[in-house]
Structures are given as C-alpha cells and as structure tokens.
Amino acid sequence: MSEAFYANRPDYPAAKVETGWGPLSALPGNPLMWVMIASELAVFGLALLGYAGARARDPLGFVAAQDTLDRLAGTINTAILLTSGLFAALANDAARLNRRNLARKFLGAAGALGIAFLVVKGFEYAREFAAGADIDSSPFFTLYFLVTGFHALHVVLGLIILAIVAKSASPMAVETGTAFWHMVDLIWVIVFPCFYLLR
Numbered sequence: 001m002s003e004a005f006y007a008n009r010p011d012y013p014a015a016k017v018e019t020g021w022g023p024l025s026a027l028p029g030n031p032l033m034w035v036m037i038a039s040e041l042a043v044f045g046l047a048l049l050g051y052a053g054a055r056a057r058d059p060l061g062f063v064a065a066q067d068t069l070d071r072l073a074g075t076i077n078t079a080i081l082l083t084s085g086l087f088a089a090l091a092n093d094a095a096r097l098n099r100r101n102l103a104r105k106f107l108g109a110a111g112a113l114g115i116a117f118l119v120v121k122g123f124e125y126a127r128e129f130a131a132g133a134d135i136d137s138s139p140f141f142t143l144y145f146l147v148t149g150f151h152a153l154h155v156v157l158g159l160i161i162l163a164i165v166a167k168s169a170s171p172m173a174v175e176t177g178t179a180f181w182h183m184v185d186l187i188w189v190i191v192f193p194c195f196y197l198l199r
Helices: 015-019 022-026 031-057 058-067 071-096 100-130 138-167 171-197
Strands: none
Touching: 031 058, 031 138, 031 171, 058 138, 071 100, 071 171, 100 138, 100 171, 138 171
C-alpha cells in the first residue's frame, strides 16, 4: 500500500509521514518490521549459503542423510504454512474493511495452523532422534537442526506477534504482524526443498 493510503488514518504512525522511510514507506505495515524482516532473511540466506558450501564438499553424504528425512511430514508442513499464509492474507483484507472480529478469526486460524506446524515438526524431530540423528551426527544434520530449529523459533515468535496484533486488529497492526508471518512462510518454502528435495 502507498503512503497516501495511510496518511489520514488514525492507526498510521506519524513518524512514517513526517520523516519518511524511502522505499519502505510503500510497504504495508510498520517500516521497522521490514527492517527486521530484511535482517532475518539475510541471516537465513547466509545459513543456506553455508549449507550449499558444505553440501558441495560431501554430496553423497548429504544425500544419504537427506534420504532419512520424512518428506511426507515436510510436505504436510509446507501445505500447513501456505494455508496459514492464506488466512493471514484474509485477515489483512478483513482489517482493511474494518471487520476486526473477522480479522481476529482469520488470525486465529493462521495461528492454529502455525501450532499444527510445530506439532508436526516436533513429531518429526522425535522420529529423527529415535533413529539416532542429532546435531552432532553429521554436517548435514548439524545444519538441518540449526536451520529448521531457528525457523521453528521464528514460528513461535510469529505466533506471539499474531496474538499481539489481534488485540487491536487495526489495519496497520495486522499488516505489520502478517508481514512477519509471510516471511516465516517464505523461509520455509526455501528451506523445504533445500533440505528435503534437492538431489
């Protein structure tokens, strides 16, 4: 959304109008969230570059370890997060129409699916631990547990953010919170093929 869309709205941060945020002013939600999103994407990007480098040194070992992962669970979790992202988008639409109760319901649905993601991931971790895999098993599992565990922490943080913005369910709050949630979706969509599917 453009800055003009928000300039006369009571939930619009005055600092965004007065000082300007350059290109960030055109993005939905609070610009500070986009600074955070950019930094988080950079961290995950560096982690995946490290993964690519380690995989290039031991491609056969990585494929062997990768074949022990539960691709069905990973696929289910991908579908869960994408559906959750849809509910987050619907919450945005409802908030813009000032239908705050409906926005809260959509945020609740997005959050419930986020919890479902964590439950599936927890069962997946339990299965891997039972099979003898842990963070010290191999370079693949070191990176797998670090990256997917860091992502799971972002899911938890996203759930907290969704709960906070649901209290007011104002357009600015919802757009800010769901921007973070969409980042969590995006990261998983990149992590999933890298760890589960790449041959």
